[in-house]
Amino acid sequence: MSQPSYELLPGAAESPVLLHVPHAARTIPADVRAGIVLDDEALERELDHITDAHTAQLAEAAAGLAGVTPWRFVNRLSRLVVDPERFPDEREEMLAVGMGAVYTRTTHRGVLREEDVDPEPLVARYFRPYARAMTEAVAGRLAATGRAVVVDVHSYPSRALPYELHGAGPRPPVCLGTDRFHTPAALARAARKAFAGCGETELDSPFGGTYVPLEFYGTDARVSALMVEIRRDVYMAEPGGPAGPGLGRLAAALAGLVDSVGR
DSSP states (O other), X not given: OOSOSEEEXXXXXXXXXXXXXXXXOOOOOHHHHTTOOSOHHHHHHHHHHHSOXXXXXXXXXXXXXXXXXXXXXXXXXXXXXXXXXXXXXXXXXXXXXXXXSSBOBOTTSOBSSOTTOOOHHHIIIIIHHHHHHHHHHXXXXXXXXXXXXXXXXXXXXXXXXXXOSSTTSOOOSEEXXXXXXXXXXXXXXXXXXXXXXXXXXXXXSSOOOOOOOTTTTTTOTTEEEEEEEXXXXXXXXXXXXXXXXXXXXXXXXXXXXXXXXXX
């Protein structure tokens, strides 16, 4: 590949915070594109809907504003290549709508890949190396600081798309995804406080959970995690349009969260 599938951007040695940006990119390698049945126009529309546009820019701006620079782990390929946040097996509930680690269905439940596609080549080429690198990034923060705080940076559409399994609940400006084991109450409180100026926040609606590498998941309480889901109309033109002035306010809020939990 001419472009790496992910990038670890170093922060301050003393920072335990790792901003994880898994869904910001639109890049699809040509050989992977060949396995997607959509024509070019339909694929661009799908990328508009599925991509968490401008979230890498948001994380970069927040890192620049933070008093202690966090680390950043950024996916440089589209989630239509592989989705690094899915379980790679039957534990993944999104398999029900064709959106496991390798998607076979679109946001509107149309065909993206043939149903009988073997996901293993893409999982081996992209998913597992990404997972190993993210595991190493978290291990690096643990070794350096004794703890790791993974903050997932996402966005979501203002109106539910057909693929959503839990889209009937509230759609606040900021949704905070939590995990019973890895999200201490103090982390959720810090996030609510940090984003208070950006509008209402809700826990786990319309998207819940967090991302923690499987090596630590459910077993290592030194790894805390929170998912930050920004409703797209708060900061950009939907779907897939340019960022607006809301991005700066969100970056300042995210920087405030980084500083609060990084102390």
